[in-house]
Structures are given as structure tokens and as C-alpha cells.
Amino acid sequence: MDMKATPVWTRVCEVTDIPRLGSRVVERDDGNVAIFRTALDTVFALLDRCPHKGGALSLGIVHGESVTCPLHAWNFDLASGKAHAPDEGCARRFPVHVEDGAVFICLD
Template identity: 60%
Template sequence: METTLTWTPVARLADIPRLGSRVVATAGGDVALFRCADDSVFALDDRCPHKGGPLSQGIVHGYAVTCPLHNWVIDLASGEAQAPDSGCVNRRPVRLEGDRILLALPA
């Protein structure tokens, strides 16, 4: 069965500092929204693939976040852990409309 997704406003760009994050609680679990220095926005499940650490509490640098527990570096665009580590975080569809951040959530 295919799930229908609805673009849902969850924040404004100004709600997230540059190189910062914000957590959005969803029915499917917490999602971390990340804002990069160039105002691009990414959304990942808020769980590191290593030990489940809260990625939203990590340090954002470039287009990556470093997990606060064990320093795994996660690529924000792909969700992939950077070598030498391996693993992947579930990416969530996100987009900007003006200054609004929309997240694709199950209808």
C-alpha cells in the first residue's frame, strides 16, 4: 500500500539559526531540520545510525552534522555516514517556500 504524503508547514527559516537545527515531532518519530550557512535546509530522522544519538544536538558544518555522542559525521543530503564509518539515516522530503519550511508527512 502506498502512503500519500502532504507538504506540511513545520517552521520558518528564521526559527533555525544558520548552522543549527530544530526538532519536529511527527507521528513517525522526531525529525531534525538542519539549516546550512547558505540557508539550504535538510531533514533527517533525529537518530544517528551508530547508537541512536540525537543528531539535532550535533554540530552542523558545511553540508554535514557531527553526532554529539561518538563524532560520526553524517552527510545531510544523503543521510550517509562518512568514512571510515558506515550507515545511513532516513532522509525526509523537505523544501522551502519563501521563508516557510515544509516537510512531506503522511496524510
């Protein structure tokens, strides 16, 4: 029998606490998490560290469903965390859901 742990969802903020086309940072001892909000109010969460040179993705530019790292202009898909070609790499993604305007992330 496969016994997977039930995800633990942590309420981090309201959607309106995140600027449109911007981010908010959740501080953690083992790496901060950047919570992004698109122009269409879709919310995503990635580890706040570019895998290329360690830049804070939360300081990047959000466009569509992507973010551009402020250090060397690498572009990452917010849904998967994968870098857009020709760049290679992946920023860790965290599951997110919005309920009644509140943003919850799974930090497991």
C-alpha cells in the same frame, strides 16, 4: 498504470526559526525529525536518531552540508543521510522544500 501517491507537505516553521548551523526538532510519535539549516540557508531534514548509538543528531554540529553526531563524532551528509567513511550507516532523510521563507517537509 503506476499510481504513486501525491506527497503531503507539512509546514513546520520559517527558515529563520532554525538557527544558522543549527537545528530545530519536529516531534512525532514514530521518531522525531531534525530540521537543519546550513550557513548558506539550505535546509535539510533527517530522522533525529544516529543509526550508530541512537544519539540525537539535532544536538550535533552542523558544518558545510554535514552534521556530526554528538555521541561518537560520526559525520552524516545532510542531503543523503549517509555516514561519511570510514563510518557506515544512514539516517533516514525526509524531503524538504522552502517556499516564501516557510519550511515544508514530507513525513510520508
